[in-house]
């Protein structure tokens with residue numbers, strides 16, 4: 001029997017689209033969404049869709065991965081400071097370890113996160129971050 | 144009996160977006176491993192999806208690009224249709240997950256389309272009908288694939304990854320207006336994959352003449368005749384591209400020049416992207432076209448059939464095309480991998 005279907009399902013908006021919330025009293029933005037504002041203790045919120053753009057705040061590379069993620073090892077994880085404020089922890093993708101640098105521009109993409117129970121189970125999708133280097137790549141394409 | 148299809152309400156492309164994964168493997172690297180002839184390779188290199196990519200994730204990114212250009216809210220979409228032969232689940236639609244990730248879920252049609260390499264343009268035909276009948280204002284049609292060829296099979300050289308997404312809507316908001324479309328199919332067993340099989344079967348020499356050429360040429364010639372057009376009436380032609388040779392040869396037989404084909408011919412750099420192949424050729428043409436250009440789009444899918452579309456580019460292309468990443472961005476974003484890394488990425492240890 002497939003496990004974890006309901007908990008995965010409840011998180012889908014957050015995971016696929018980077019939807020957090022914004023405090024209606026002080027405008028502070030949160031991801032993941034909060035029940036009580038960390039800034040003003042307010043309790044009224046609207047949901048808020050983050051742009052998915054930010055900067056790399058810190059990172060590390062995992063060589064032996066936790067259960068369910070072995071297939072992707074080695075891979076890097078990072079803290080991304082979103083342009084709207086919050087820090088998000090996420091897996092990094094489409095990037096080699098030696099390309100990573102603090103302060104690098106990053107953008108959110110939706111990718112496979114893990115597969116439950118191997119090839120038989122649910123495929124879990126969610127946000128990851130990759131290097132946002134559109135201008136650099138444009139120069140490469142012209143060469 | 145009217146064989147050319149025209150919607151009651153005028154319809155066009157409101158937004159479009161491409162996607163190609165970052166990794167590439169050279170055809171000569173595949174030839175090196177299997178001892179193939181390196182002088183007659185069908186393409187230069189092909190795109191390979193990363194370990195965390197599949198038709199769903201790739202469709203999401205192409206569709207986000209299309210939404211950015213369309214400048215509409217995802218909730219305005221009434222259809223999210225994904226054409227592919229590499230849906231990640233055998234049972235469970237790709238399209239519902241794509242819709243959810245775009246913020247389009249709720250009051251929306253969603254479905255996965257299947258017709259080998261024609262699945263994407265079949266979804267486009269349906270999107271045109273939905274909008275043209277005024278049942279809906281906006282519909283999203285995607286053609287996307289992460290095609291697989293059995294190790295050492297001829298298809299392994301060309302089976303690439305990528306595709307494109309199109310938002311169809313009313314012509315007054317379009318960056319390219321549809322003139323008409325056409326479809327031509329017969330039962331031709333040139334290529335197939337049975338349930339539970341990992342890799343497809345194909346008829347080798349049979350795939351060329353009776354399949355690709357017969358359907359592509361017949362469909363295009365019939366359409367031109369019915370519309371009273373000649374190849375000179377078009378600035379660009381985009382054909383399905385299983386390799387570099389077939390579309391160039393078909394275009395020549397139809398009377399198109401190399402210049403008309405070349406902007407929409409990406410297979411040499413990304414491989415055959417199956418349901419995505421003609422549609423991503425079209426995104427590169429739209430990235431480079433100017434208002435007034437007439438574009439002929441012709442798909443081909445094994446089984447077999449071709450869809451034909453004629454679009455005329457509008458002034459709106461100028462303000463929209465830089466609202467998302469261009470096709471050239473994805474072509475320029477490339478990291479070469481060797482066969483060992485490729486085998487790991489594509490789970491090639493499965494040999495049957």
Ligand SMILES: [Zn+2]
Nearest residue numbers: 023026037040
């Ligand atoms: Zn607050």
